[in-house]
Amino acid sequence: MSHVFHRHLSHSYPTAVGGDGAYLIDAEGRRYLDACGGAAVSCLGHSDAEVIDAVRKQVGQLAYAHSSFFTTEPMEALADFLVERAPAGLSSVYFVSGGSEAVEAALKLARQYFIERGEPQRRHLIARRQSYHGNTLGALATGGNAWRRRQFEPLLVEVSHVSPCYAYRGQAAGETPEAYGERLAQELEDEIQRLGPENVMAFVAEPVVGATLGAVPAVPGYFKRVREICDRHGILLILDEVMCGMGRTGSLFAAEQEGVAPDLVTIAKGLGAGYQPIGATLVGERIRSAIAEGSGFFQHGHTYIGHATACAAALAVQRAIESRDLLPRVRQLGDGLQRRLEDRFGDHPHVGDIRGRGLFRGLELVAARDTKTPFDPERKLHAAVKRASMDEGLMCYPMGGTLDGRQGDHILLAPPFILEDGQLDEIVDKLDAALARVLIHS
Numbered sequence: 225m226s227h228v229f230h231r232h233l234s235h236s237y238p239t240a241v242g243g244d245g246a247y248l249i250d251a252e253g254r255r256y257l258d259a260c261g262g263a264a265v266s267c268l269g270h271s272d273a274e275v276i277d278a279v280r281k282q283v284g285q286l287a288y289a290h291s292s293f294f295t296t297e298p299m300e301a302l303a304d305f306l307v308e309r310a311p312a313g314l315s316s317v318y319f320v321s322g323g324s325e326a327v328e329a330a331l332k333l334a335r336q337y338f339i340e341r342g343e344p345q346r347r348h349l350i351a352r353r354q355s356y357h358g359n360t361l362g363a364l365a366t367g368g369n370a371w372r373r374r375q376f377e378p379l380l381v382e383v384s385h386v387s388p389c390y391a392y393r394g395q396a397a398g399e400t401p402e403a404y405g406e407r408l409a410q411e412l413e414d415e416i417q418r419l420g421p422e423n424v425m426a427f428v429a430e431p432v433v434g435a436t437l438g439a440v441p442a443v444p445g446y447f448k449r450v451r452e453i454c455d456r457h458g459i460l461l462i463l464d465e466v467m468c469g470m471g472r473t474g475s476l477f478a479a480e481q482e483g484v485a486p487d488l489v490t491i492a493k494g495l496g497a498g499y500q501p502i503g504a505t506l507v508g509e510r511i512r513s514a515i516a517e518g519s520g521f522f523q524h525g526h527t528y529i530g531h532a533t534a535c536a537a538a539l540a541v542q543r544a545i546e547s548r549d550l551l552p553r554v555r556q557l558g559d560g561l562q563r564r565l566e567d568r569f570g571d572h573p574h575v576g577d578i579r580g581r582g583l584f585r586g587l588e589l590v591a592a593r594d595t596k597t598p599f600d601p602e603r604k605l606h607a608a609v610k611r612a613s614m615d616e617g618l619m620c621y622p623m624g625g626t627l628d629g630r631q632g633d634h635i636l637l638a639p640p641f642i643l644e645d646g647q648l649d650e651i652v653d654k655l656d657a658a659l660a661r662v663l664i665h666s
Contacts, residue, residue, distance in 0.1 A: 243270020246640045246647060248619070256614065257639075259651045260621035264434060264467045264584065264638035267494040275499045278540035282533045291530045298535035305542055306506060309476050311485035315509040318522070319502065319530040323466030323492035324358030326503040327428075330488040331362050332524045334426045334460050337511045340518035348382075348419045350412065351428040352388045354629070356436040366428050370438045370629030384419065386411050388433060389442040392577040392588065393596065393627065404587075405446035413453055413488055421457040426487075431478035434467035435623060438586030438634030439579055442472075447482035459486040460511075466503065467584075470494035470636060471545055474555040474582035481581070485512060500537035501528075532612050550641045557643055558582040564652045574663050583641060588626060589633040591666065598632040601625070606633040607661065611660035620655060 230237065238250040246269050247255045258266055268275060282298060289296055301316040317332070320326050331349070338346040351357070353368040364373060365380035368388070373380065387394060387408055395404040416424050427450065433440040454461045463486040468478045472494055475481055479489065488511065492503030515522055528534070544550065562578065562585060569575040569587060576590035589609075591599045599605045606622035613620045626632030639651065 226407055227457070235529055245269045245271055246643055254617065256617050256619050257647065257650055257654065258619045259637050259639045259655075260619050261638045261640060262498060262619075263493065263621065264435075264472060264636075265493045265498040267471060267641045268497045268499075268544060269640040269642050270498075270578075272499070272541075272544065274544055275497065275537055275540045279533060279537050282536035288531055289508060290527070290530075291523070293441075295646065296532040296535065298532050298539055299530040301389065302535045302539040302542070305539060306491075306504070310506050311477055311479050311489070313485050313487070313508045313510075314489065314506040316507045317472055318505045319535065320492075320504060320526060321501045321528050321531070321534070322503045323464075323490065324363045324503075325526060326362040326466060326490035326492055326505045327358045327363040327366065327464060328360050328482050329524060330428075330462050330490050330507040331366065331426075333488060333505065333507060333515075333522065335524060336519075337460070337514050338425060338505060340514040345423050346425040348384065348424045349426055350384045350386060350419075350424060351429060351432075353385045354388045354390065354436050354626070355428075355430055355433060356386075356467075357428060357430075358466070368507055368626065371396060371625045372629070374629075380461070381632050384415050386415050388437060388440070390437060390440055391434075391443055392440075392579070395443070400475075401443035404447055405443040405449060408446060409449035409453060412450060415527075416453070416457055416459070421459070424457065424459050426460040426462050427454055428462045430464045430624075431482055432468040432470060432581055432584060434584070434636065434638075435621070436629075437626060438588060438636050439581070439584045439638075440586065441579065441581050442482065447479075447484045451484045460508075462488045462489050462490070464598075465530060466490050466492045467638075468581075470542075470552050471554055471641065472584045473580075473584055474551060475559060476545075476551065478581075496534060496538040497541040499541065500531070500534035502531070502534040502538050509517065518551075545641065554582045554641050555643075557639075557641070557648065558585070560645060561585055561637070561639075561648050561651070564648055568610050568652050572659075574659070574666060583637075583639055583643075585637040587635045589635065598627060601630050602630075606635075608662045609633070609635060609658060612661045613655065615661075616654040616658050618651065618658065620656035620658075 242249040357367040368385040487508040496502040577588040608622040621636035
């Protein structure tokens, strides 16, 4: 028996022993094409020589220095790199070890900002149903996935949740995308009025919803209207780009494609590409200034914030993406993957929607295409798809509860940015074979 407390205690896992570009290799020598980046993490694959060298060099020079005593060269350099390329107004970076920590930091920064401004009554958060913002208690409370929240509900702070921008199921017949976005914006406005605008602290959203909806982008203009509403009421806009950011959708920050600048933005996953654990919260200048000119101290912290080796790895990752001109490649590969998915599954009786941006694509599985009826959740279709895909030598990211935390299944694809065109065909072929095995009796 393994003494590791694994995610699923009754499951037997293959042992990963090596990586080769876009592939992971197990102890039996089997190769798995990583079409999901683990969890949209491994954007440079699993054997990047430049990043590995940067980690070795940093460990040899200085592995770690606690941030209450020192700053470090890689932390300063990575912050400079990110701020120079960030949406307007973001002027500093708070480094952490992962996405949940980044969201927790953003929530605390938002709260402390209003304390420093003399508005302590601003305590309410608004987020969206079927969102995912992490598994620590503050992040879990902010997230809107009912299944993930249910057993921990007594431990969670109260957060309001409005509708997601989920056109496949939310947009009414005959309603234009613009009208749909306006309707959702009005729902946000109504919730702000219900709570009292003077009491609302922040609105939190993923620009492209990842794990719990399956690569769902917003309709055109939605985030601009959200930004306008937040500005009118003095509410902070927090964009969670932990999964969809750092080039995953074809621009370094996903917010670029929405034409908005958030007050706080969270990043992780593709920031360090899995070579070291790292995340970050980018902070707007007005938030930094309010704290700097007030107490001068952010009442928060973790042991490993600004970890020197993690920052060196992330800087090497981001420099590699930029120097190799991989963001245009992400857009090109993403278009190619979308075309292949549509050609293979566009008329599939059990694929209701194919969506996403860049190398962030989702397929929603349905029992009946014409009515969009989901499969019976007791069937655990998503789990069967994952098993079948692994048998085919493909890693993908299936998830259940797409509609409401219980009903619905989707598959998320988030492969490395270094794919060759032929590997797009391999993804689609292996996914097709896996689905055929699982859906043969449907």
